[in-house]
Amino acid sequence: MRFPVSTPPAVPAGTLTTGPQPTLPAEGGLVLRPWADGDAPAVLAAYQDPEIRRWHTRRPASPEQVLQWFAHLRRSWQEETGASWAVTRDGAVVGRMVLGGFNLDDGEAGCAYWVVPAARGAGVASGALRAVSAWALGDGRLHRLWLDHSTGNVASCRVAVKAGFRLEGTKRSAAVHDDGRHDMHLHARVRGDA
Numbered sequence: 001m002r003f004p005v006s007t008p009p010a011v012p013a014g015t016l017t018t019g020p021q022p023t024l025p026a027e028g029g030l031v032l033r034p035w036a037d038g039d040a041p042a043v044l045a046a047y048q049d050p051e052i053r054r055w056h057t058r059r060p061a062s063p064e065q066v067l068q069w070f071a072h073l074r075r076s077w078q079e080e081t082g083a084s085w086a087v088t089r090d091g092a093v094v095g096r097m098v099l100g101g102f103n104l105d106d107g108e109a110g111c112a113y114w115v116v117p118a119a120r121g122a123g124v125a126s127g128a129l130r131a132v133s134a135w136a137l138g139d140g141r142l143h144r145l146w147l148d149h150s151t152g153n154v155a156s157c158r159v160a161v162k163a164g165f166r167l168e169g170t171k172r173s174a175a176v177h178d179d180g181r182h183d184m185h186l187h188a189r190v191r192g193d194a
């Protein structure tokens with residue numbers, strides 16, 4: 001039950017689920033599309049990469065676990081709690097882009113991403129983040145998108161800035177990684193930002 005509040009929701013319930021999760025084109029021939037079960041091996045392989053394991057704590061251990069995760073992601077779209085896209089080029093999965101933790105009352109969501117090693121350094125993450133932001137702050141009717149990354153993750157900081165996410169500050173000791181707690185940079189992009 002949604003307890004009565006004094007302000008109308010920024011994104012009325014049901015706004016996002018009037019249609020299927022969209023497929024989004026991005027610069028450089030990228031296509032962001034909902035995950036398909038056939039992507040499970042690519043996702044499993046991505047989570048073997050040391051850099052992805054360094055900055056993400058999820059540890060899928062089998063194709064079956066990835067398929068369960070995909071099912072959870074499909075429910076998240078239906079329940080308006082989040083959305084996750086396979087970032088693809090020429091049909092192959094080159095990355096992942098996520099909008100999570102929807103707060104429809106305030107019109108806010110958080111972003112996360114990774115790119116497979118072979119596709120890095122070519123604008124995939126920043127291009128995909130720009131594409132998902134344009135959709136979320138446009139047709140998605142959200143007002144503010146945020147992301148955080150370890151202060152040690154310089155490449156992720158660069159991705160955020162390149163996609164128009166301004167640095168807002170440092171959340172001290174905010175996230176647990178495999179090697180302990182990290183300070184996290186908070187970035188955000190608000191509707192109307194350049």
Ligand SMILES: CC(C)(COP(=O)(O)OP(=O)(O)OC[C@H]1O[C@@H](n2cnc3c(N)ncnc32)[C@H](O)[C@@H]1OP(=O)(O)O)[C@@H](O)C(=O)NCCC(=O)NCCS
Binds near residue numbers: 114122150155156
């Ligand atoms: C971070 C990551 C998503 C970047 O993906 P990508 O597609 O290579 O990103 P882009 O090509 O759009 O941009 C990367 C930028 O970071 C810069 N960069 C990369 N490594 C860097 C480093 N070690 N120090 C400083 N800048 C770095 C690149 O030069 C580029 O900036 P530029 O275009 O101004 O030169 C990718 O490296 C990755 O998946 N890493 C492991 C998982 C991860 O860190 N996820 C984010 C968690 S918050």
